[in-house]
Amino acid sequence: MIISLLNQKGGVGKTTLSIHIASTLALSGKRVLLIDGDVQGSALDWAASRKEDPIFNVVGISKNTIHKEVPTLAKGYDYVIIDGPPRVYDVAKSAIAASDLTLIPVQPSPYDVWAAKEVVDLINEVRETINSYRSYKKIDSSFIVNRVIPNSVIGRDVEDALSQYKFPTLKNYIHQRVAYAETAALGTSVVEQDPNSNAGKEITNVVKEIIKTYSSTNKK
Numbered sequence: 249m250i251i252s253l254l255n256q257k258g259g260v261g262k263t264t265l266s267i268h269i270a271s272t273l274a275l276s277g278k279r280v281l282l283i284d285g286d287v288q289g290s291a292l293d294w295a296a297s298r299k300e301d302p303i304f305n306v307v308g309i310s311k312n313t314i315h316k317e318v319p320t321l322a323k324g325y326d327y328v329i330i331d332g333p334p335r336v337y338d339v340a341k342s343a344i345a346a347s348d349l350t351l352i353p354v355q356p357s358p359y360d361v362w363a364a365k366e367v368v369d370l371i372n373e374v375r376e377t378i379n380s381y382r383s384y385k386k387i388d389s390s391f392i393v394n395r396v397i398p399n400s401v402i403g404r405d406v407e408d409a410l411s412q413y414k415f416p417t418l419k420n421y422i423h424q425r426v427a428y429a430e431t432a433a434l435g436t437s438v439v440e441q442d443p444n445s446n447a448g449k450e451i452t453n454v455v456k457e458i459i460k461t462y463s464s465t466n467k468k
């Protein structure tokens with residue numbers, strides 16, 4: 249299954265969630281490839297700052313050829329996660345075309361809700377022209393709410409606001425937690441550090457929800 253994390257808006261959590269979804273899948277015994285689609289190379293930097301042996305592979309493709317390269321690259325892997333770049337349209341389009349599922353991280357703020365229109369339009373555009381890319385499967389899409397302040401109800405508000413775009417939202421939210429930034433700096437992840445922490449549990453629940461909701465509907 250090929251999953252990309254995309255949003256034209258910067259800093260919404262594409263890289264953080266890519267790394268954490270990849271880590272969680274890898275720790276559950278899956279073979280995982282993470283493609284860094286951003287010239288900034290944040291996921292590659294994360295891998296380089298790691299002291300332990302890698303639990304999944306990370307490669308960089310920040311070009312609009314991702315959809316052409318993925319079928320060959322995906323061989324031998326159960327999951328390919330694509331960390332998308334902000335702003336760069338042609339790379340984002342290529343990542344969408346490569347994917348079974350595009351996840352759109354959105355922070356609970358009206359600015360993020362408005363800004364999501366860009367990536368929603370892009371996904372709809374690629375879906376309409378999908379025959380020129382890949383004619384044999386549909387692309388699922390979902391929002392994932394990131395950086396919800398613990399014990400606040402703002403996640404529900406943002407989910408309501410996002411419903412205007414006609415894409416579903418994952419039921420499990422990711423909260424604002426220092427562990428995400430702390431583990432990133434060490435080239436590790438909250439699930440490796442402590443799978444039973446609040447952060448470890450919520451990312452595990454997100455991954456379970458993704459698999460339950462989307463993997464069986466996709467033909468590999």
Ligand SMILES: Nc1ncnc2c1ncn2[C@@H]1O[C@H](COP(=O)(O)OP(=O)(O)OP(=O)(O)O)[C@@H](O)[C@H]1O
Pocket residue numbers: 257258259260261262263264265286290332333334394395396422423424425426428429432
């Ligand atoms: N749930 C969270 N809790 C705490 N900090 C977070 C969370 N999600 C992301 N961050 C922090 O927010 C910042 C931006 O996150 P990240 O780099 O993942 O976003 P991005 O969408 O990949 O950005 P860019 O568009 O620049 O690639 C980072 O410093 C990251 O550590």
Ligand SMILES: [Mg+2]
Pocket residue numbers: 262263264286290331332
């Ligand atoms: Mg990033």
